[in-house]
Amino acid sequence: MISIDAPLDLADPQAEEFLDDLQGNILRGHGRDFAAHFLLRMIGEPRDVANWIGSFAESVTTALASRDLAAVWRSDRGVGEPFACIALSHQGYRYLGVSDEAIPLAGGAFKGPVDDRYFALGMKNQSNVPPPGRHYNDPPASNWEASYRGDIHALVILADNDNQRLAERIDLFRQAIDGVFEVAALETGRKLKKEFDRGTLVIEHFGYQDGVSQPLMIKQKIEEEVARRGNDHWSPEAPLSLALAPDPAGGYGSFLVFRKLEQNVLGFSQALVDGSAVMGVSPEEVGAMAVGRTTDGIPLVGDRPADPAVDPNDFHFDQDPDGSACPFHAHIRKTNPRGDIARILGGFDAFERARRIVRRGITYGERPDLSDGGPPPSSGVGLLFMCYQSNLDSFIIQQEGSDGNDFVRPGTGVDAVIGQNESPVAQTWPSNGDVEFTMANFVRMLGGEYFFAPSMTFLRSLSEM
Ligand code: HEM
Structure with missing residues:
Protein backbone atom coordinates (compact mmCIF):
# COMPACT_ATOMS: atom_id res chain seq x y z
CA MET A 1 0.00 0.00 0.00
CA ILE A 2 1.24 3.47 -0.85
CA SER A 3 1.29 5.67 2.28
CA ILE A 4 0.02 9.20 1.73
CA ASP A 5 2.00 10.37 4.76
CA ALA A 6 5.11 10.69 2.58
CA PRO A 7 5.91 11.83 -0.97
CA LEU A 8 5.34 9.26 -3.72
CA ASP A 9 8.39 7.28 -4.78
CA LEU A 10 7.96 6.54 -8.50
CA ALA A 11 10.23 3.51 -8.04
CA ASP A 12 7.68 1.91 -5.70
CA PRO A 13 6.23 -1.14 -7.49
CA GLN A 14 2.73 0.10 -6.59
CA ALA A 15 3.26 3.64 -7.86
CA GLU A 16 1.77 2.99 -11.32
CA GLU A 17 -1.41 1.49 -9.98
CA PHE A 18 -1.71 4.39 -7.54
CA LEU A 19 -1.25 7.01 -10.29
CA ASP A 20 -3.68 5.19 -12.56
CA ASP A 21 -6.47 5.77 -10.02
CA LEU A 22 -5.74 9.48 -9.62
CA GLN A 23 -6.70 12.30 -11.99
CA GLY A 24 -3.95 14.36 -13.56
CA ASN A 25 -3.24 18.02 -12.63
CA ILE A 26 -3.15 17.29 -8.88
CA LEU A 27 0.35 16.00 -8.21
CA ARG A 28 1.76 17.85 -11.23
CA GLY A 29 0.16 20.63 -13.27
CA HIS A 30 -1.18 19.73 -16.73
CA GLY A 31 1.26 22.33 -18.05
CA ARG A 32 -0.64 23.00 -21.32
CA ASP A 33 -0.56 26.53 -22.77
CA PHE A 34 -4.32 26.77 -23.41
CA ALA A 35 -7.20 25.57 -21.23
CA ALA A 36 -11.00 25.66 -21.32
CA HIS A 37 -12.85 25.55 -18.00
CA PHE A 38 -16.48 24.49 -18.24
CA LEU A 39 -18.51 25.41 -15.15
CA LEU A 40 -21.47 23.08 -15.52
CA ARG A 41 -25.00 22.71 -14.18
CA MET A 42 -26.58 19.26 -14.26
CA ILE A 43 -29.96 19.23 -16.01
CA GLY A 44 -30.47 15.59 -17.08
CA GLU A 45 -31.96 12.76 -15.04
CA PRO A 46 -29.45 12.03 -12.24
CA ARG A 47 -28.90 8.48 -13.55
CA ASP A 48 -28.18 9.81 -17.07
CA VAL A 49 -25.80 12.44 -15.72
CA ALA A 50 -23.99 9.77 -13.68
CA ASN A 51 -23.71 7.51 -16.72
CA TRP A 52 -22.43 10.39 -18.79
CA ILE A 53 -19.69 11.16 -16.24
CA GLY A 54 -18.88 7.44 -16.06
CA SER A 55 -18.30 7.41 -19.83
CA PHE A 56 -16.35 10.68 -19.68
CA ALA A 57 -13.93 8.93 -17.30
CA GLU A 58 -12.50 7.32 -20.46
CA SER A 59 -11.39 10.78 -21.65
CA VAL A 60 -9.91 11.85 -18.31
CA THR A 61 -6.12 12.05 -18.23
CA THR A 62 -5.01 10.04 -15.23
CA ALA A 63 -1.92 10.97 -13.27
CA LEU A 64 -0.26 7.90 -14.81
CA ALA A 65 -1.11 8.99 -18.36
CA SER A 66 0.02 12.53 -17.50
CA ARG A 67 3.40 11.22 -16.39
CA ASP A 68 3.84 9.14 -19.55
CA LEU A 69 2.68 11.95 -21.85
CA ALA A 70 5.06 14.39 -20.17
CA ALA A 71 7.94 11.98 -20.79
CA VAL A 72 7.06 11.73 -24.50
CA TRP A 73 6.66 15.50 -24.76
CA ARG A 74 10.04 16.10 -23.11
CA SER A 75 11.72 13.92 -25.72
CA ASP A 76 10.01 15.26 -28.88
CA ARG A 77 8.99 18.81 -27.73
CA GLY A 78 6.05 18.56 -30.12
CA VAL A 79 2.56 19.80 -29.45
CA GLY A 80 1.85 16.98 -26.98
CA GLU A 81 -1.43 15.29 -26.22
CA PRO A 82 -4.68 16.88 -25.04
CA PHE A 83 -5.62 16.83 -21.35
CA ALA A 84 -8.97 16.50 -19.53
CA CYS A 85 -10.15 16.27 -15.92
CA ILE A 86 -13.38 16.69 -13.95
CA ALA A 87 -14.41 17.75 -10.45
CA LEU A 88 -17.76 17.92 -8.64
CA SER A 89 -19.17 20.45 -6.20
CA HIS A 90 -21.07 19.35 -3.11
CA GLN A 91 -24.29 20.25 -4.90
CA GLY A 92 -23.14 18.12 -7.81
CA TYR A 93 -22.73 15.11 -5.52
CA ARG A 94 -26.17 15.77 -4.07
CA TYR A 95 -27.75 16.06 -7.54
CA LEU A 96 -26.29 12.67 -8.45
CA GLY A 97 -27.91 11.22 -5.34
CA VAL A 98 -24.60 10.34 -3.69
CA SER A 99 -25.29 9.66 0.00
CA ASP A 100 -23.73 11.86 2.68
CA GLU A 101 -21.34 9.07 3.76
CA ALA A 102 -20.05 8.75 0.20
CA ILE A 103 -19.22 12.48 -0.16
CA PRO A 104 -15.51 13.11 0.53
CA LEU A 105 -14.36 14.56 3.83
CA ALA A 106 -11.38 16.79 4.46
CA GLY A 107 -8.07 15.00 4.95
CA GLY A 108 -4.60 16.25 5.77
CA ALA A 109 -2.38 16.23 8.82
CA PHE A 110 -4.24 18.93 10.80
CA LYS A 111 -7.96 19.03 10.25
CA GLY A 112 -9.70 22.35 10.85
CA PRO A 113 -12.69 22.76 13.12
CA VAL A 114 -15.39 22.93 10.46
CA ASP A 115 -13.68 21.65 7.31
CA ASP A 116 -16.54 19.67 5.91
CA ARG A 117 -19.02 22.48 6.34
CA TYR A 118 -16.84 24.54 4.01
CA PHE A 119 -17.43 22.07 1.18
CA ALA A 120 -21.09 21.52 2.02
CA LEU A 121 -21.93 25.23 2.14
CA GLY A 122 -19.92 26.10 -0.97
CA MET A 123 -18.01 29.25 -1.85
CA LYS A 124 -21.10 31.43 -2.12
CA ASN A 125 -21.91 30.77 1.54
CA GLN A 126 -18.40 30.88 2.99
CA SER A 127 -19.33 33.85 5.18
CA ASN A 128 -22.12 31.75 6.77
CA VAL A 129 -19.82 29.04 8.07
CA PRO A 130 -20.50 29.09 11.82
CA PRO A 131 -17.75 29.96 14.31
CA PRO A 132 -14.97 28.94 14.70
CA GLY A 133 -14.95 28.73 10.89
CA ARG A 134 -12.68 31.06 8.97
CA HIS A 135 -14.02 33.65 6.53
CA TYR A 136 -12.64 35.89 3.85
CA ASN A 137 -13.94 39.13 2.35
CA ASP A 138 -15.48 38.10 -0.98
CA PRO A 139 -18.23 40.30 -2.39
CA PRO A 140 -21.67 38.72 -1.93
CA ALA A 141 -22.59 36.25 -4.67
CA SER A 142 -25.29 38.71 -5.83
CA ASN A 143 -22.40 40.91 -7.05
CA TRP A 144 -20.61 38.09 -8.91
CA GLU A 145 -20.84 37.69 -12.68
CA ALA A 146 -24.36 36.54 -13.49
CA SER A 147 -23.18 33.16 -14.77
CA TYR A 148 -21.75 32.26 -11.36
CA ARG A 149 -24.77 33.23 -9.26
CA GLY A 150 -26.70 29.99 -9.76
CA ASP A 151 -25.77 26.43 -8.77
CA ILE A 152 -22.58 25.01 -10.26
CA HIS A 153 -22.30 21.23 -10.15
CA ALA A 154 -19.13 20.34 -12.00
CA LEU A 155 -15.95 21.71 -13.49
CA VAL A 156 -14.41 20.13 -16.56
CA ILE A 157 -10.99 21.28 -17.73
CA LEU A 158 -9.88 20.59 -21.31
CA ALA A 159 -6.32 21.68 -21.96
CA ASP A 160 -4.03 21.59 -24.95
CA ASN A 161 -0.88 23.09 -26.42
CA ASP A 162 -2.69 23.33 -29.76
CA ASN A 163 -5.31 26.07 -29.50
CA GLN A 164 -7.04 25.07 -32.75
CA ARG A 165 -7.41 21.48 -31.57
CA LEU A 166 -8.75 22.80 -28.26
CA ALA A 167 -11.37 24.88 -30.13
CA GLU A 168 -12.53 21.72 -31.90
CA ARG A 169 -12.67 19.80 -28.61
CA ILE A 170 -14.72 22.62 -27.05
CA ASP A 171 -17.30 22.30 -29.86
CA LEU A 172 -17.45 18.52 -29.55
CA PHE A 173 -17.79 18.78 -25.78
CA ARG A 174 -20.71 21.19 -26.08
CA GLN A 175 -22.49 18.73 -28.36
CA ALA A 176 -21.70 15.79 -26.07
CA ILE A 177 -23.24 17.41 -22.97
CA ASP A 178 -26.47 18.40 -24.70
CA GLY A 179 -29.42 17.52 -22.44
CA VAL A 180 -27.11 16.41 -19.62
CA PHE A 181 -25.47 19.65 -18.51
CA GLU A 182 -25.93 23.29 -19.30
CA VAL A 183 -22.89 25.53 -19.43
CA ALA A 184 -23.06 28.11 -16.63
CA ALA A 185 -19.74 29.61 -17.73
CA LEU A 186 -16.90 28.76 -20.09
CA GLU A 187 -13.60 30.36 -19.14
CA THR A 188 -10.68 30.07 -21.50
CA GLY A 189 -7.20 30.60 -20.14
CA ARG A 190 -3.86 30.90 -21.82
CA LYS A 191 -0.38 31.13 -20.41
CA LEU A 192 1.08 34.61 -20.59
CA LYS A 193 4.83 34.61 -21.23
CA LYS A 194 7.45 37.33 -21.23
CA GLU A 195 11.12 37.56 -22.16
CA PHE A 196 13.45 38.52 -19.33
CA ASP A 197 17.26 38.58 -19.23
CA ARG A 198 17.19 35.24 -17.46
CA GLY A 199 14.82 33.58 -19.96
CA THR A 200 11.18 33.35 -21.07
CA LEU A 201 9.00 33.18 -17.98
CA VAL A 202 5.30 32.53 -17.37
CA ILE A 203 3.79 35.68 -15.83
CA GLU A 204 0.47 36.89 -14.46
CA HIS A 205 -1.19 40.13 -15.61
CA PHE A 206 0.53 42.46 -13.11
CA GLY A 207 3.72 41.35 -14.88
CA TYR A 208 5.36 39.02 -12.32
CA GLN A 209 6.65 35.51 -12.83
CA ASP A 210 4.10 33.05 -11.41
CA GLY A 211 4.05 29.37 -10.55
CA VAL A 212 7.53 29.34 -9.01
CA SER A 213 7.00 28.08 -5.47
CA GLN A 214 5.00 24.87 -5.24
CA PRO A 215 4.90 22.04 -2.73
CA LEU A 216 6.22 18.87 -4.39
CA MET A 217 4.82 15.42 -3.58
CA ILE A 218 6.90 13.18 -5.86
CA LYS A 219 10.24 12.05 -4.42
CA GLN A 220 12.11 12.25 -7.73
CA LYS A 221 10.77 15.77 -8.47
CA ILE A 222 11.81 16.91 -4.98
CA GLU A 223 15.33 15.58 -5.55
CA GLU A 224 15.51 17.32 -8.94
CA GLU A 225 14.36 20.65 -7.52
CA VAL A 226 16.62 20.46 -4.48
CA ALA A 227 19.60 19.75 -6.74
CA ARG A 228 18.78 22.83 -8.84
CA ARG A 229 17.50 25.30 -6.27
CA GLY A 230 18.99 24.03 -2.98
CA ASN A 231 17.24 23.42 0.35
CA ASP A 232 19.42 25.09 2.95
CA HIS A 233 16.50 27.27 4.05
CA TRP A 234 13.34 25.89 2.45
CA SER A 235 12.22 22.46 1.41
CA PRO A 236 9.50 22.07 -1.23
CA GLU A 237 8.80 18.54 0.07
CA ALA A 238 5.25 17.61 1.00
CA PRO A 239 3.50 14.34 1.81
CA LEU A 240 0.82 13.18 -0.63
CA SER A 241 -1.68 13.98 2.14
CA LEU A 242 -1.08 17.71 1.52
CA ALA A 243 -3.25 17.41 -1.59
CA LEU A 244 -4.89 13.99 -1.41
CA ALA A 245 -7.95 13.11 0.62
CA PRO A 246 -9.49 9.63 0.64
CA ASP A 247 -12.35 9.19 -1.78
CA PRO A 248 -15.05 7.18 0.05
CA ALA A 249 -15.57 5.21 -3.19
CA GLY A 250 -11.93 4.03 -3.03
CA GLY A 251 -8.63 5.65 -3.95
CA TYR A 252 -7.89 9.34 -3.51
CA GLY A 253 -9.02 12.69 -4.82
CA SER A 254 -8.41 16.32 -3.98
CA PHE A 255 -10.43 19.40 -3.08
CA LEU A 256 -10.16 21.98 -5.85
CA VAL A 257 -10.80 25.71 -5.40
CA PHE A 258 -11.76 27.65 -8.54
CA ARG A 259 -11.94 31.47 -8.54
C1 HEM B 1 -4.99 37.56 -9.33
C2 HEM B 1 -4.61 36.97 -8.22
C3 HEM B 1 -3.19 36.54 -7.93
C4 HEM B 1 -2.01 36.97 -8.46
C5 HEM B 1 -1.78 38.07 -9.47
C6 HEM B 1 -0.96 36.20 -7.83
C7 HEM B 1 0.39 36.34 -8.12
C8 HEM B 1 1.40 35.60 -7.53
C9 HEM B 1 2.79 35.75 -7.80
C10 HEM B 1 3.40 36.74 -8.79
C11 HEM B 1 3.48 34.87 -7.02
C12 HEM B 1 5.00 34.69 -6.92
C13 HEM B 1 5.55 33.61 -7.77
C14 HEM B 1 5.47 32.23 -7.18
O1 HEM B 1 5.93 31.98 -6.07
O2 HEM B 1 4.89 31.40 -7.85
C15 HEM B 1 2.50 34.16 -6.24
C16 HEM B 1 2.77 33.18 -5.32
C17 HEM B 1 1.83 32.60 -4.50
N1 HEM B 1 0.49 32.88 -4.46
FE1 HEM B 1 -0.51 34.13 -5.65
N2 HEM B 1 -1.52 35.34 -6.94
C18 HEM B 1 -2.88 35.51 -6.97
C19 HEM B 1 -3.81 34.85 -6.21
C20 HEM B 1 -3.53 34.03 -5.15
C21 HEM B 1 -4.49 33.49 -4.23
C22 HEM B 1 -6.01 33.74 -4.28
C23 HEM B 1 -3.80 32.73 -3.33
C24 HEM B 1 -4.33 31.97 -2.16
C25 HEM B 1 -5.31 32.42 -1.38
C26 HEM B 1 -2.41 32.76 -3.73
C27 HEM B 1 -1.40 32.07 -3.10
C28 HEM B 1 -0.09 32.09 -3.50
C29 HEM B 1 0.94 31.25 -2.90
C30 HEM B 1 0.74 30.20 -1.82
C31 HEM B 1 2.15 31.58 -3.53
C32 HEM B 1 3.51 30.97 -3.27
C33 HEM B 1 4.17 31.60 -2.07
C34 HEM B 1 5.46 30.90 -1.71
O3 HEM B 1 5.44 29.67 -1.57
O4 HEM B 1 6.45 31.58 -1.59
N3 HEM B 1 -2.27 33.57 -4.82
N4 HEM B 1 1.24 34.63 -6.56
Missing part, protein backbone atom coordinates in the same frame (compact mmCIF):
# COMPACT_ATOMS: atom_id res chain seq x y z
CA LYS A 260 -12.23 33.92 -11.40
CA LEU A 261 -10.16 36.87 -10.18
CA GLU A 262 -10.21 40.03 -12.25
CA GLN A 263 -7.06 42.14 -12.06
CA ASN A 264 -7.09 45.94 -12.22
CA VAL A 265 -3.72 46.25 -13.93
CA LEU A 266 -4.10 49.99 -14.52
CA GLY A 267 -4.85 50.62 -10.83
CA PHE A 268 -1.99 48.40 -9.68
CA SER A 269 0.51 50.13 -12.01
CA GLN A 270 -0.67 53.56 -10.88
CA ALA A 271 -0.30 52.53 -7.21
CA LEU A 272 3.33 51.56 -7.87
CA VAL A 273 3.97 55.07 -9.26
CA ASP A 274 2.12 56.75 -6.35
CA GLY A 275 3.90 54.51 -3.83
CA SER A 276 7.23 55.34 -5.38
CA ALA A 277 6.65 59.06 -4.75
CA VAL A 278 5.76 58.40 -1.10
CA MET A 279 8.57 55.91 -0.46
CA GLY A 280 11.34 57.52 -2.49
CA VAL A 281 12.14 54.27 -4.32
CA SER A 282 11.38 53.19 -7.91
CA PRO A 283 7.96 51.80 -8.89
CA GLU A 284 9.74 48.48 -9.57
CA GLU A 285 10.94 48.38 -5.97
CA VAL A 286 7.42 49.11 -4.68
CA GLY A 287 6.08 46.28 -6.85
CA ALA A 288 8.72 43.88 -5.56
CA MET A 289 7.74 44.76 -1.97
CA ALA A 290 4.06 44.17 -2.85
CA VAL A 291 4.72 40.73 -4.33
CA GLY A 292 7.85 39.69 -2.42
CA ARG A 293 9.67 38.97 -5.68
CA THR A 294 10.87 41.08 -8.62
CA THR A 295 9.06 40.77 -11.95
CA ASP A 296 11.52 38.05 -13.00
CA GLY A 297 10.83 36.03 -9.87
CA ILE A 298 13.84 36.91 -7.68
CA PRO A 299 12.74 36.86 -4.02
CA LEU A 300 13.67 39.81 -1.80
CA VAL A 301 15.11 37.41 0.79
CA GLY A 302 18.08 35.06 0.35
CA ASP A 303 20.84 34.75 -2.22
CA ARG A 304 20.44 34.41 -5.98
CA PRO A 305 21.42 31.01 -7.36
CA ALA A 306 24.65 31.02 -9.39
CA ASP A 307 22.76 29.87 -12.50
CA PRO A 308 20.41 32.70 -13.60
CA ALA A 309 18.14 30.19 -15.35
CA VAL A 310 17.19 28.63 -12.00
CA ASP A 311 13.99 29.93 -10.36
CA PRO A 312 15.10 30.76 -6.81
CA ASN A 313 13.04 29.40 -3.91
CA ASP A 314 15.50 28.46 -1.18
CA PHE A 315 14.73 31.17 1.39
CA HIS A 316 12.98 31.49 4.74
CA PHE A 317 11.62 34.51 6.59
CA ASP A 318 13.86 33.74 9.58
CA GLN A 319 16.41 35.40 7.27
CA ASP A 320 14.30 38.60 7.44
CA PRO A 321 12.55 38.51 10.83
CA ASP A 322 11.49 42.19 10.89
CA GLY A 323 10.28 42.43 7.29
CA SER A 324 13.02 44.90 6.32
CA ALA A 325 13.54 43.19 2.94
CA CYS A 326 10.19 41.49 2.29
CA PRO A 327 7.35 43.28 4.13
CA PHE A 328 4.76 41.25 6.05
CA HIS A 329 2.07 42.45 3.62
CA ALA A 330 3.91 41.06 0.55
CA HIS A 331 1.80 38.50 -1.29
CA ILE A 332 4.23 35.60 -0.93
CA ARG A 333 4.70 36.33 2.79
CA LYS A 334 0.96 36.53 3.55
CA THR A 335 0.21 33.30 1.70
CA ASN A 336 3.29 31.27 2.69
CA PRO A 337 4.69 32.84 5.85
CA ARG A 338 7.75 30.51 5.97
CA GLY A 339 8.31 30.55 9.72
CA ASP A 340 6.33 33.68 10.72
CA ILE A 341 3.58 31.52 12.25
CA ALA A 342 6.02 29.93 14.68
CA ARG A 343 8.15 33.04 15.24
CA ILE A 344 5.37 35.63 15.62
CA LEU A 345 2.23 33.71 16.54
CA GLY A 346 3.84 30.91 18.53
CA GLY A 347 2.27 28.26 16.25
CA PHE A 348 3.86 25.16 14.79
CA ASP A 349 5.91 24.95 11.61
CA ALA A 350 4.24 21.62 10.92
CA PHE A 351 0.82 23.34 10.93
CA GLU A 352 2.07 26.13 8.64
CA ARG A 353 3.53 23.61 6.19
CA ALA A 354 0.31 21.58 6.28
CA ARG A 355 -1.59 24.67 5.07
CA ARG A 356 0.36 24.97 1.80
CA ILE A 357 -1.66 24.77 -1.42
CA VAL A 358 -0.89 23.35 -4.85
CA ARG A 359 -1.55 26.19 -7.29
CA ARG A 360 -2.76 25.46 -10.81
CA GLY A 361 -4.03 28.85 -12.04
CA ILE A 362 -3.88 30.23 -15.57
CA THR A 363 -4.34 33.78 -16.85
CA TYR A 364 -7.38 34.85 -18.88
CA GLY A 365 -8.13 37.86 -21.08
CA GLU A 366 -6.36 39.58 -23.95
CA ARG A 367 -3.57 42.15 -23.58
CA PRO A 368 -3.27 44.16 -26.81
CA ASP A 369 -1.52 46.90 -24.78
CA LEU A 370 1.53 44.66 -24.44
CA SER A 371 2.17 44.94 -28.18
CA ASP A 372 0.54 48.27 -29.10
CA GLY A 373 1.77 50.18 -26.03
CA GLY A 374 -1.69 51.41 -24.97
CA PRO A 375 -2.70 51.80 -21.30
CA PRO A 376 -3.04 48.57 -19.33
CA PRO A 377 -6.59 47.31 -18.68
CA SER A 378 -8.53 47.93 -15.48
CA SER A 379 -10.93 45.05 -16.18
CA GLY A 380 -11.47 42.06 -18.48
CA VAL A 381 -8.23 40.28 -17.58
CA GLY A 382 -7.15 38.24 -14.59
CA LEU A 383 -6.35 34.87 -13.14
CA LEU A 384 -8.46 31.72 -13.19
CA PHE A 385 -7.09 30.86 -9.78
CA MET A 386 -7.13 27.16 -8.95
CA CYS A 387 -5.56 25.23 -6.15
CA TYR A 388 -5.70 21.66 -4.87
CA GLN A 389 -5.52 20.65 -1.23
CA SER A 390 -6.68 17.82 0.99
CA ASN A 391 -8.47 20.32 3.18
CA LEU A 392 -10.23 23.51 2.07
CA ASP A 393 -9.03 25.17 5.25
CA SER A 394 -5.61 25.54 3.58
CA PHE A 395 -6.92 27.88 0.90
CA ILE A 396 -9.31 29.59 3.32
CA ILE A 397 -6.64 30.40 5.91
CA GLN A 398 -4.51 32.00 3.16
CA GLN A 399 -7.32 34.09 1.71
CA GLU A 400 -8.47 35.10 5.21
CA GLY A 401 -4.94 36.19 6.16
CA SER A 402 -4.57 38.09 2.86
CA ASP A 403 -7.85 39.97 3.26
CA GLY A 404 -7.28 40.74 6.93
CA ASN A 405 -5.46 43.79 8.32
CA ASP A 406 -4.05 41.86 11.29
CA PHE A 407 -2.22 38.86 9.85
CA VAL A 408 0.55 38.02 10.62
CA ARG A 409 0.60 40.74 13.26
CA PRO A 410 -1.85 43.53 14.19
CA GLY A 411 -1.80 46.48 11.76
CA THR A 412 0.09 44.66 8.97
CA GLY A 413 -2.57 45.64 6.45
CA VAL A 414 -3.90 43.43 3.68
CA ASP A 415 -1.95 41.46 1.06
CA ALA A 416 -0.89 44.23 -1.35
CA VAL A 417 -1.67 42.04 -4.38
CA ILE A 418 -4.82 40.06 -3.57
CA GLY A 419 -6.17 41.70 -0.39
CA GLN A 420 -9.90 42.54 -0.50
CA ASN A 421 -11.03 44.85 2.28
CA GLU A 422 -13.41 47.81 2.46
CA SER A 423 -11.34 49.37 5.28
CA PRO A 424 -7.72 48.54 4.57
CA VAL A 425 -5.20 50.05 6.99
CA ALA A 426 -2.03 51.51 5.50
CA GLN A 427 0.84 49.03 5.24
CA THR A 428 4.37 50.00 6.34
CA TRP A 429 6.96 49.84 3.51
CA PRO A 430 9.24 48.09 4.47
CA SER A 431 7.85 46.67 7.69
CA ASN A 432 10.69 47.93 9.93
CA GLY A 433 10.38 51.54 8.66
CA ASP A 434 7.86 54.34 9.13
CA VAL A 435 6.62 54.97 5.58
CA GLU A 436 2.91 54.27 5.30
CA PHE A 437 1.02 53.68 2.07
CA THR A 438 -2.10 51.71 1.20
CA MET A 439 -2.27 49.11 -1.56
CA ALA A 440 -5.47 47.04 -1.60
CA ASN A 441 -8.37 45.84 -3.73
CA PHE A 442 -6.68 45.41 -7.11
CA VAL A 443 -8.17 41.95 -7.51
CA ARG A 444 -11.91 41.46 -7.81
CA MET A 445 -13.60 38.13 -7.24
CA LEU A 446 -16.11 37.48 -10.05
CA GLY A 447 -17.23 33.95 -9.19
CA GLY A 448 -16.11 30.50 -8.17
CA GLU A 449 -16.82 27.29 -6.31
CA TYR A 450 -15.28 24.51 -4.24
CA PHE A 451 -14.99 21.13 -5.98
CA PHE A 452 -13.62 17.67 -5.33
CA ALA A 453 -11.64 15.91 -8.07
CA PRO A 454 -12.71 12.30 -7.42
CA SER A 455 -10.69 9.12 -7.85
CA MET A 456 -10.92 7.23 -11.13
CA THR A 457 -12.58 4.41 -9.15
CA PHE A 458 -15.43 6.78 -8.28
CA LEU A 459 -15.74 8.16 -11.81
CA ARG A 460 -15.78 4.70 -13.38
CA SER A 461 -18.35 3.46 -10.85
CA LEU A 462 -20.81 6.07 -12.13
CA SER A 463 -21.34 4.26 -15.41
CA GLU A 464 -22.80 1.39 -13.35
CA MET A 465 -25.31 3.51 -11.47
